[in-house]
Amino acid sequence: MSHRAEHTLSRRALMAGVGAASIAAIAARGLQSAPTAYATSAGTVLPLVDPLSSEPDRSQFGDTEHVFAAYLTVVAPIANSIRDEDPHYGWMEDGWWRSPEQPYNAREMEQVATLSWFLTHERSWNPYFGDAKLRDRIEAALSYYLGSQLPNGSWSEYEWNVPHLAPTGFGSVALSTTYRYLDEAGELRDWLPQIEAAVRASSAWLVDRSLAHWRQPTPYTNQVVAGLAGASMTAELFGDEDLSAEVSECWETLRVHGISGAGHSHEPLAYDFDYSFIVAMPDLGAGYLAGFSEPVEMARSMAEFISYASVLEPDRAGFLNWSAASARIAAFTHELQPDEVQDRTSLGRALIGEVPVLAAFHPTDAEIIAAREAWKTDPGPIVPLEKKRTSPRTWMHSSEAPLGVSEEVREEAIATLPYLASDRFTEFRQAGSVDLDYLFVRRPSYYLTTLLGRRAGHGGPYQRLRMGPGLLWHPSMGAVIMVLNSNDEDAWGPFPEASAVTRVEVARSYYAEPYGEGGKLAVDQVGAIEGDFSAAYLDRANGSHVVISFFDDSFVQTIKTDDPGRAVIPLLMQPGDLLTFSDGTEVTYGDSVDLTGITDFRLERGAGVLVVELGNSSAVTFDTTDRVRMSDTRRQHLIRVEHGGSLQVTYAFEGPVETATQVPGSGVLSSDNGHRGTDDGNYDITMNLWWGTNAHAMRLLENGKLIAHRNLVARSPQAQAISVPVRGRRNGDYHYTAELLNAAGTVQTSAVTVEVRHADPGAAVLSHNNYSGARDFVVTTNMWWGTNADWYRLYENDSLIDERALENNTPHAQAASTQITDREPGTYVYRSELLNPAGITSSEEIRVVVN
Template sequence: MTRDPSELSRRSLLLGALGMGAFGAAVQLAFPASADSPTLLPKVGAISSPSRALFAPNEQVLGRYLMSVTGMANDIVDYHGATYGFMGGGWWRSPDTQNPKNARTMEHIATLAWFYANKRDWNPYYLDPKLLSRLEAAIGYYTSLQFDDGSYPDWRDKSSLAATTFGMGVQAEAYVALRSVMMSDQAQQQLAQSLERSVKWFMNPEARHWRTPIPYFNQVLAGLVGAQRALEALDKPTTTQDAVNERTSFLVEHGQAPAGFLHEPYGVDFGYNFTVALPDVAWLYRHTSHPALLSLVQRYVEFMRYAVIPEPGTSELFHVPALHTRGAVSKLSRSAEEFMDRGALAKDFLEQVPEIALFFPTKSEKDKVRAAFLNSKKEIPPLSKPSGDPRIWMHGVLAPDGPSKTARDQVEAALPMLTSDRFVKRALGSVGDEYLFVRRPGYYAVGVFGEWMQGENSARQLGTLWSPLMGSILVSSNDDEAGTGWETIGPGGEFSTRRSSTVGRFVDARNGSSKSTLSADELSQQSGLFSQQAESEEGASQYATGWSYWDSSLRYSFITEQEGESTHRLPLVLKPSDVLTFADGSTYSAGDADRDVTTTSIILARGRQRVLFSWGTEPRQVALSPTDHEIAGGVVHAVAIVFEKQLHLNTVFLGDDPSSPVLVEAHRHESGEVSLRVTSSPALAGGEVSFDGSVATGKVSIPGVADYCVTEQTTAASEARTSTTGPAEVRFIATNSQGSTLAETVTPIV
């Protein structure tokens, strides 16, 4: 049965003659049907759950779709009215976008067409005339939504790139299915004409979606997949292979950041990059062998190897949430469940890009899931609305086996933060955003700096601070509703360093006052101390920040000229056995109620390891409260420090020996100067630390505060060392306020 002819142009008539308001009213009146509305289409009959043994392993993914076909087909509007043929029932797309104007709600035509056209022992819908009549109605309604220019609307009834490009893929799938069984000439013609117009609209190089840099990589890539599908399927395609190849090269050049991630919308987003785009990259590479696509995957995976972090003592990997612009992320999911393994088709690249194994379930894990499906005595359940994306089965039935456990373990063991304790990687985005990955013996720090765009969920400043011995210490969330992050909030909330843009530079010095700016190449070779200086794009009078990256510690500095109280927040991960200790000896543990304290420092103890957060000798008001953000086996707690004008916050990894009175570092600069850092315990209050050796003799006075203190100094190399860069050492002697020597240590100059 075909769609009611009186409805074929109803959308254009209503929009043109009545206006959008009248169309909305017409839809509301016609949908849902009243009890006495005549039904024009027969209902598809219910089915029983088939034997699971009938499914081939790669087609188990179709089981839940099979059990949804009757409901999905019978929810198609089957009475006279403006919505005749609309796929109701809320099977696909979020509830807030479920309306008859949204072309994306119609994408399950591909699902219904597959079950109609494919003969399987477990598929009772093969050549079912009732299913076909409802599918024809849906195709008629779907294609009537197309605008004159060839594009399709989203829920706002406006031309939408995503609605058009993802629609091209499912329409081509449905067209091929119907043609394979030589059924429904009218539906085939409607789909073919729709594809011809959509491809022509999409492939126009002057169209808005080709402006550079391309913001939404996944949507444009979906268009290239749709164009390639149409090229292969249609008798009279409206594009050529040369055109698809040229646009593919263009997309790779302008839709992938220099850093390697794919724009969403210019920044990183694992959900759209990996689970949406990469399967389409794999499909397009299968059909075109375009070399730029392989290069794209290699560059993407290389970037992501720095952006996931293993948690010690577990087999789990965690994202750096602050990097991601759209979907909130936490743990890296590598589920073998068919509906969770959404990037499965990208396993095509395992041989050429073996590092991609990091992100997939292993073959043995997939085999276990499929064996459980086979052996289950339960009926196969239908889809859970509205999560039944048709692309899951479209890619799932094609996906190869996953990596072996051995191969994935080897890739994981080769992650850069595990194989090296000294590197600096600075990666650039396409719109002034920059990503910094710093590994030092005591920690791994990942941050995002530079340009921030309004509406992004990604955060600026420090994203994640991780220790190879302690695991995740600080983690900024990208959940704009429930999360918190490393940020300094100005007086009266006038600005936030987490949600604003900065301009900065890197220097070979312990602070930003040096003129020895590091070039990109010099920064990547910097194995010792360096600093980062930045100021708000509104100017330094609003705020300026500085970071210094030592071997076992970091220093963050913030200065503003604005009057009033500012607040700095630490996103501190507390695990069940963690204990925080304040300067007065009082403690706080995970699960404790909100707390307000006045202190000069906080020490986090995790097992035998400790990390210090110190902001000098002046006690400051601090508020602690748990958030809803869980990651790495702990709960992120917001630690808010109140101050005025400036803050110098030191994070020091103290190690596992609380009796040690002093920790020291020494770093040589290209200028020949040497920067020293002394972290002293309360036992040295009022004392001093003297030094000599390969530096000019000097001393550091320790404040008379019964707390840990951090002191820095830059000095000249001794005369004997000024002309060489060979091995050098500094001797430190720590004496207390009574003049007794508590420690003597020799440390190499890095």
């Protein structure tokens, strides 16, 4: 079936829906505010699937089912986005899943699996089971999806009639899953032979090792893994022993050629945390569950590399990933708190028995169970999924994933992480598939990762990679310097031009002594070094030469450039950090400042101090960025150092300014709840220690559960203070306690209870101006004072006729008006709703008579 027709805008009727600009606001609202999506027609060709009429009962969801609740909220919008007119009849046109939002992108169509699950699974909370309207729209989608398959069995993603691996691999999984559901439920049986033919053809294309996606080394490992998962499902569904044998041979080929010499998977040929751990690892788990051994070997190799390239923060906020070495995705954190609705890694837990270190990266069974129970008892509305965050793989994997491990087992796995298991090693790995060296150096006072080498051309897929040192971690301070891969200004070292940093390719050498002295080391000798040594790299494009000298208690970055320039040091700061420059200037998290004559600076965090000496007097700027993660507790700040062509920067760690011999003094907790005029569930909890022995850290607990860890700088007996923002709490009482910690011990602070009574929007008052019975009039909603809403909706005779975002300016008044036009004679009943993340407030009904 050819689809070379030029893409045209569809004729859309606004069915009480919202545009793309409104999607972000929708994410914070409840079920009733889920968007109904644009539809090709007003249901005149295929009837529109009905939106949910009431909030589902959370208690009715099974232990592994609550992940479906968020998908339930968008079944109607996704189904109603299926075109029911030509051109492209059956295409899911509203971009709920993937980009580009074009009819040649078959990845959009993977949602047939999601819709089919709801059609075929009877649950007390699923009103779409056996729904005729949903069935009709799935049938339309299948007609387009199967009709767009290319003659060779593949599907396109980025342009018409061009085979692409990702839509074929992931699509085979989606269609095999769809077939199984429809077959088991006896639904759309006439379509089963066509689906079978499609997945058999796609599987044959996927396992054909004469095709480009099997070239050696094999790129895009995650996509090939997904393809083998889909082909394996096809073989199992139809009892195809020949296909199963081919899948087995392909697994062996991928094991050999899909993993680099460094141990990571090829994405496309370099490392990438997201595509290896989040995308590929769950599919490797599926391969293992299907009875193949090769996925276990691949997972073991990939997990070992990740255990070097990701560091666990001492406060257990999560892992920081070596972003500078990731080729494709910009994400640089991985948190451990369970969020099964968005967790794409869950099926990877199936591998923990064979690859124990993976337990370090997953929540425990107790944490998962507690999160599920908390979800069931949460009185708030279910939050609809946002567009682009509706991956079918999430519910597929979460509903089948095993529980996590015990806390004891996870702690055992964490203890095996290389930088925690040892305080001295030099781990040197070469990718082989591309000319890249990965250097991991652990010494008693630090852990440093460095990437050196070449990429496959300036215009290739490796523009994100950043050469040079990338991640500096300290056992008690955690990550203090971190290069990201998402901005032109990300660098650590020479930075002559903003555009040049993304195009660095360096020649490198390793030396047996610091400062590039001693004999050169062969690459097979580097990993055996346990003492002092150095790594040198030359960037011919920008004329910079850098030598990193490694010592037990410090390392030195020596920079020489052809011309005067500047160097960048990307600090990763936390709230509570104190940065002091040599002239006495103190800056904290989120600050910016310009200085001159600076020779050094000190970063103090908890019980550790990083001292950076610049070697000479320099002009320095310190700027915050918007690159923040982990609930705004990790933010990149950039220090720029001007130099005249040479700069020698020494990085060393010291112990705390003071070592406590007494436990911290008495801390007092307080809140500013209600200080804005209403207790709306958004407030700060502040700890003040007015005088006495200082703490190095504070742990804040809400109703007995740890919600924040903050490092503090000790300056006994001066006062200490730290605030933690608490947002989005619903009506109820919240009891806060805290612990203050230093080297001498731990003490409890006073407690504070916050009463949230007005988290829902304030009272909505509805009025109109139609005193003469006119056909045209205005209906107005006013909220005179109180907690503001983020969204407004107006119903006429119980039909939604208007909705829009509102500006939240609590506790000031809000108003929204809707122009009503050309009404026929009769009585019209109006009701409005104001919505925010905590809930929904409805107005009283009013009646308007039109003569």
